[in-house]
Amino acid sequence: MVKKLPFTKKKISGIMDKHKTPFHIYDEKGIRENAVRLKKAFKDFEFKEFFAVKCLPNPFILKIMKDEGFGLDCSSLPELLLAEKVGIAGENIMFSSNDTPAEEFAKAKELGAIINLDDISHIEMLEKTAGIPELICFRYNPGPERKGSRFIGDPKEAKYGFTKEQLFEGYKLMKEKGVKRFGLHTMVVSNELDPSSFVQTAKMLFELVVEVNEKLGIRIEFVNFGGGVGIPYKPTDKPVDIDYVAAEVKKLYDEIIAANGLPPLKIFTEYGRNMAGPYGYLVARVIHMKHIYKDYVGLDASMANLMRPAVYGAYHHITVLGKENEKPTHMYDVTGSLCENNDKFAIDRILPEVEVGDIVVIHDTGAHGHAMGFNYNGKLRSAELLMREDGSVVEIRRSEKVDDYFATLDFKKLGKFKV
Numbered sequence: 001m002v003k004k005l006p007f008t009k010k011k012i013s014g015i016m017d018k019h020k021t022p023f024h025i026y027d028e029k030g031i032r033e034n035a036v037r038l039k040k041a042f043k044d045f046e047f048k049e050f051f052a053v054k055c056l057p058n059p060f061i062l063k064i065m066k067d068e069g070f071g072l073d074c075s076s077l078p079e080l081l082l083a084e085k086v087g088i089a090g091e092n093i094m095f096s097s098n099d100t101p102a103e104e105f106a107k108a109k110e111l112g113a114i115i116n117l118d119d120i121s122h123i124e125m126l127e128k129t130a131g132i133p134e135l136i137c138f139r140y141n142p143g144p145e146r147k148g149s150r151f152i153g154d155p156k157e158a159k160y161g162f163t164k165e166q167l168f169e170g171y172k173l174m175k176e177k178g179v180k181r182f183g184l185h186t187m188v189v190s191n192e193l194d195p196s197s198f199v200q201t202a203k204m205l206f207e208l209v210v211e212v213n214e215k216l217g218i219r220i221e222f223v224n225f226g227g228g229v230g231i232p233y234k235p236t237d238k239p240v241d242i243d244y245v246a247a248e249v250k251k252l253y254d255e256i257i258a259a260n261g262l263p264p265l266k267i268f269t270e271y272g273r274n275m276a277g278p279y280g281y282l283v284a285r286v287i288h289m290k291h292i293y294k295d296y297v298g299l300d301a302s303m304a305n306l307m308r309p310a311v312y313g314a315y316h317h318i319t320v321l322g323k324e325n326e327k328p329t330h331m332y333d334v335t336g337s338l339c340e341n342n343d344k345f346a347i348d349r350i351l352p353e354v355e356v357g358d359i360v361v362i363h364d365t366g367a368h369g370h371a372m373g374f375n376y377n378g379k380l381r382s383a384e385l386l387m388r389e390d391g392s393v394v395e396i397r398r399s400e401k402v403d404d405y406f407a408t409l410d411f412k413k414l415g416k417f418k419v
């Protein structure tokens with residue numbers, strides 16, 4: 001598949017007149033069209049997507065997700081506060097955290113969020129700090145039952161969720177404590193492109209719903225498939241066919257849930273990457289070309305703006321704007337300026353000949369891009385821009401200034417500090 005861009009070089013040059021590179025720019029049209037596709041795929045269900053805030057925690061984006069009818073999946077206190085700021089509360093928030101601090105349970109409960117417990121021991125903490133809610137969800141870890149994926153890894157090596165035994169014990173305990181409504185969650189893969197993995201997850205959860213009903217007399221009201229749907233980072237990757245997944249899930253639903261005479265079961269997802277990843281781009285300028293033992297393209301962006309290539313060895317496609325139709329003839333390492341040799345967006349990438357001043361677009365930075373940014377080496381975090389459906393561009397987060405970098409330091413105190 002050819003990796004296309006929703007903008008031209010002329011458009012980006014115009015944006016660069018007003019906004020300094022590097023910046024991330026998001027494509028509202030792409031986000032909304034994808035959201036509509038997801039809802040359409042699951043139209044036969046009572047379905048809700050809870051967008052995983054951690055992928056792209058910008059309130060302007062969250063407002064678009066809200067407008068599409070989505071809830072939010074939050075995993076920390078600041079993410080809960082972000083949800084509150086965009087006017088999302090109650091059961092439109094799924095609080096899926098792990099190793100959770102007590103005060104976060106309290107805020108989640110205050111907002112009326114669906115609390116998704118990661119561990120059986122959290123029941124006691126929740127009861128002490130927030131009280132037992134009317135509705136509870138548990139995250140299931142199938143352990144040796146499932147293979148998992150390259151990122152989360154083998155489920156039995158993963159830190160998340162309840163064992164099967166604990167799941168039954170937990171539901172029983174919560175029922176005794178007065179919980180009236182129940183949900184079931186799992187997430188065993190990340191950035192997975194094999195659609196059968198999601199079908200298997202649905203089957204596993206549907207069968208568990210039946211088993212919990214039979215053994216404990218508990219009706220599970222919803223299953224949450226978690227996130228983990230991959231995106232085609234490489235031109236050769238095949239996107240996950242969500243229509244196929246939803247159609248297979250429907251068959252399983254009819255065979256397992258409906259055929260057993262269970263009441264309607266809601267289907268929830270917590271997709272993050274799939275909702276935002278392909279619709280973000282990191283735009284940078286080439287500031288240096290360096291030729292030593294290898295040839296290097298030096299950008300004004302660094303892994304502080306996008307750390308996936310450095311930490312995961314992840315592939316991000318790179319387009320040299322205006323050179324889309326030129327032959328890729330040169331091999332480069334595309335680097336940032338951190339004093340870290342892994343600060344590379346690409347290694348041995350074949351591109352058209354690059355020159356100082358070229359504009360480079362790094363694809364698929366809409367999820368886990370700006371969000372994973374950091375200040376190491378005194379790097380200031382970039383701006384985030386949104387290209388609206390009418391083509392206009394809004395700055396939805398300004399770039400950091402040196403004062404932001406110093407904001408947590410007290411230089412008056414330093415002046416009085418005797419050494």
Ligand SMILES: *Cc1c(COP(=O)(O)O)cnc(C)c1O
Pocket residue numbers: 052054055073075096097187190191226227228229270271272273274367
């Ligand atoms: C990260 C995360 C998600 C989103 O994952 P994607 O792979 O981006 O879809 C959903 N749920 C939980 C609990 C997560 O930790």
